[in-house]
Amino acid sequence: MFDAHIYSTRRNKLKSILNNGIALFLGNNYAPMNYPANTYPFRQDSNFLYFFGLNDARLAAIIDFESGKEILFGDDVDIDDIIWMGTQASLKDKSAQCGVKETRTYNDLEKYISENSGRQIHYLPPYRADNSIVLEKLLGIKPSSQKKFASIDLIKAVVSLRAVKEPCEIEALEEAQKIGYEMHSTALKMTKPGIYEREIAGAMEGVCLSHGAVVSFPVILTINGQTLHNHCHENILKEGDLLLVDAGAEAPNNYCSDHTRTYPVGGKFTQKQKEIYEIVLKANKEAIQMIKPGITFQSVHFYACKIIAEGLKAIGLMKGNTDEAVKQGAHAMFLPHGLGHMMGLDVHDMEDLGENYVGYDEETKRSTLFGTAYLRMGRKLKEGFVVTVEPGIYFIPALIQMWEKENKFSEFINYSKVNEYLNFGGIRIEDDILVTKDGYRNLGKPIPKEVDDIENLMSC
């Protein structure tokens, strides 16, 4: 599926956008856990994967935009490496795999950069501290200043390419969806009173690992869904709880899936839960139906917020003019995050390059309002973009109490009614959507989200 031609073509496209200086790409290294040799599972840098496709540690590469030259820097293994880690492809073989003609040792990178001092070196913002130390050594820029001096031209060029998924990338995303589907099916089956959250989360991750995949982010699986990124799994599920499950796979091809479902422990939603669930589901489905090239994701976000505000008004939790409520940000007490984000090689695609370069542009500016400010993606959609659509409604006691004390948005929020929901938790429903030529495609086999479907499956 991915061959040398794919990577050469991507680099050639980059060369057609930029025409001065040299781009420096540092691959990732093993990240130590509790001592140097006990490392976390290796994760290559996504930009390095995109342009070179090599999934090994301690590699770097340059592209010279003036001469067109490309060099891969790395080292071959010795007998000790073979004894401990097994045989590996040679650096020459690796360079052939991605269509790069010239190779040098990793240590030669310093020499190469000093030979080219005076020329512009484009680099992307580092997020691994070990690479920051390498960058300081190579370029003399202190770690604390490296983000500031990263190349905006290179960032913008990379975003313009990576944002539009190629057919082979969509296939790769579908592979991840299959594993994600199996993870979520496992969770639905196991959601029963008396089980620990960690038992379900562990089984889900086990399913993922069994495919040679890893989780695309740490599993969120909690009866306290009101905490948006809750990684505590120590609670026992009991009848009447809501279990929020936000999880995805990163397939062996490094592409991701990311879905959220919310299940009623015991198999039946209470009336109160069902009312809130149906509002979130409506927001999820109608927002998805709006997806097409040319529409801004910010407007889709606000549309979903409006559905949520109207739904909450219908059951007495909000009041007043819902357009005005959303404009001023009153709904954000219930939905304090954005509708979604780009997805691809990263589950929040290209977030290392800066959310505003990925999700915004000259035309669409990021809001500074509480809640809406968390919207990572706002700009106009194009064919080939992949975004998540993940509305939610949460009852966050600390936030409710703070706002009520400040009497904030009391013209839009019915605090006395809201206080009846302090132990409700949270609901989120999330799908992964490809923008097609004239609309959208919901990626992967559908994971049940209708109330009846969930209740029927849970009663099996």
Added chain:
Amino acid sequence: MFDAHIYSTRRNKLKSILNNGIALFLGNNYAPMNYPANTYPFRQDSNFLYFFGLNDARLAAIIDFESGKEILFGDDVDIDDIIWMGTQASLKDKSAQCGVKETRTYNDLEKYISENSGRQIHYLPPYRADNSIVLEKLLGIKPSSQKKFASIDLIKAVVSLRAVKEPCEIEALEEAQKIGYEMHSTALKMTKPGIYEREIAGAMEGVCLSHGAVVSFPVILTINGQTLHNHCHENILKEGDLLLVDAGAEAPNNYCSDHTRTYPVGGKFTQKQKEIYEIVLKANKEAIQMIKPGITFQSVHFYACKIIAEGLKAIGLMKGNTDEAVKQGAHAMFLPHGLGHMMGLDVHDMEDLGENYVGYDEETKRSTLFGTAYLRMGRKLKEGFVVTVEPGIYFIPALIQMWEKENKFSEFINYSKVNEYLNFGGIRIEDDILVTKDGYRNLGKPIPKEVDDIENLMSC
């Protein structure tokens, strides 16, 4: 089990060993995977855990050996943190949990260090690059020189305390053993022709995660056991293969287990496999029986090597004087690693502090011979030490071919016979052993290792 008194007592013991300067302990931070906010599971620094017991990111602490003062540096959460991550204990609560009286903000650490400039600041060798950057900022020492300037006095003092396990630590290790036992039982049950290595490895890790634990190191599960740290799991098991499974749990209390078993795919060892297996098993059992205070682990290692050399001689793979063969290192072609290592909060306990400080002393010096040089632990055993005992026999084609070409140790190795084993793979058998007052205790419920027991269980 672990309370403030435990941590205070440990710090007081440290104060009784060192009496000048200040010890600086940097806790770990979240480690980014593919962008800043997508992080690996948090793992606290083990030294920080040992002296302060706090399992949260972005903490630091000092102990002033002259005034006796102790300060915990960290920050309280704000409303945004609560929305995303939930409520957390305050810094004051955290300091109370470990019996430290004074707290300051994390950023105050820089001020504190500059106020104390001129005094000796003891620090341990950093292994996380982000902490190296912090150390450079605090102490002005370049990352590449930080290991060199780490405090040998502090290293030695910490090793002297952490090496001898307290009763509560032994209980904690037993908790990890329970999870490790369940992981290995899962692997034994799943070892059948037609399954992928990754399916078993994934299920094992799933079991571990279900307990709220993590793997104490990346699972080694391979039909190519001759590659010592083989993390490729893409092979399908077939009848007649040997499956080497080296895995352990790090319990929620952060203490570890580490066991290796080798199973015959199909349920029956071939005659050739059985012969080699029995040699490794003999080395494992007899080495364990030697464990007691006062004996050097180096001598236990050499005893195990001798059993292996004699066993290999008995079946015609080695020849000549086995004492001389082991002395010169000829056996290391089959066993190119050490017999074991210390275990505790780290699976290779305290490896970040330097293997030679942990495993060697004035009395016992590290060998430079190939293979034996990998022995991490050599020194005299004391009551309360916990070590692994993990002999193995491997047929590593690249090593065999290299040595044969060099005609190396041809007086001890029967290369023509060895060449009949090029596709054999490798066998390792590993247990976790506590040094008791007058002998040893094999920790945890025994994981089957006798040929008959394994074959009977696999035929169920």
